Amino acid sequence: MTEHPHETVVRDAFRAYADGDLDAFTALFTEDVVWHVPGTNRFSGRFDGAAAVRERMDRLGAAGVRFDLEPHDVLANDEHAVALVSLHVTNAAGQRYDQQQVQVWHFRDGRCAEYWAMNQDQAVLDVLLDGPQGGSATPTIIGG
Numbered sequence: 001m002t003e004h005p006h007e008t009v010v011r012d013a014f015r016a017y018a019d020g021d022l023d024a025f026t027a028l029f030t031e032d033v034v035w036h037v038p039g040t041n042r043f044s045g046r047f048d049g050a051a052a053v054r055e056r057m058d059r060l061g062a063a064g065v066r067f068d069l070e071p072h073d074v075l076a077n078d079e080h081a082v083a084l085v086s087l088h089v090t091n092a093a094g095q096r097y098d099q100q101q102v103q104v105w106h107f108r109d110g111r112c113a114e115y116w117a118m119n120q121d122q123a124v125l126d127v128l129l130d131g132p133q134g135g136s137a138t139p140t141i142i143g144g
Contacts, residue, residue, distance in 0.1 A: 006076035006107050010083055013112070014071050026054045029112045036116045041129035064092030065129060069101075081105040087119065089128060097128050 003011075009028050016024035029035075035047040035056070043060055047053050060067065068088040075082045083103040090096045099120040106114040119125055 004076035004078075004081075005110060006078075006081040006105070007074045009107070009110065009112065010074045010076070010081045010103075010105055011071065014069055014083075017067075017069065022054055022057050025057070026050045029053060029115075030108055033112055034114045036114070038117060038119060039122045039126045039129075041126040043129055044126070066090040079107060081107070089125060091128050095128060097124055099124070 013025055013028050016022075016028070029050045031050050032048070033050050033053060035053045037044045037047070037056070043056060043063075043065070047056050066089070068090075070086040070088070072084040072086060074084075081104075083105070085101040085103060086098065087101040088096060088098050101120065102118045104116045104118075105112045
């Protein structure tokens with residue numbers, strides 16, 4: 001069975017991101033991509049356009065935040081792809097949290113035009129990315 005072209009795009013995006021090639025990563029998006037990142041942390045929100053997505057990625061790097069994404073499976077059709085991902089997030093203090101994530105990619109002309117992520121425990125990620133002042137609960141964070 002051959003891989004659907006949208007599955008290939010998503011897998012290429014994971015490889016480019018893992019390699020730190022943000023130019024190749026953002027080239028897989030339409031110029032007017034809408035990127036939805038859940039949560040209440042300083043990196044969440046709606047990002048309109050490939051340049052805004054790239055700037056968000058640059059801000060993560062500058063803040064010492066590392067996202068390691070391990071795709072478990074990618075399912076695709078002519079309009080969407082869904083990626084099941086093991087997410088490993090490390091903040092600048094070296095605190096790490098691992099959880100599952102689901103990503104939905106909407107395609108137009110073979111490129112990602114809209115993206116959504118859903119995390120297993122968004123509240124923990126918000127605290128990890130903003131520090132303890134970001135919430136009243138103290139999550140269990142690996143390496144913290």
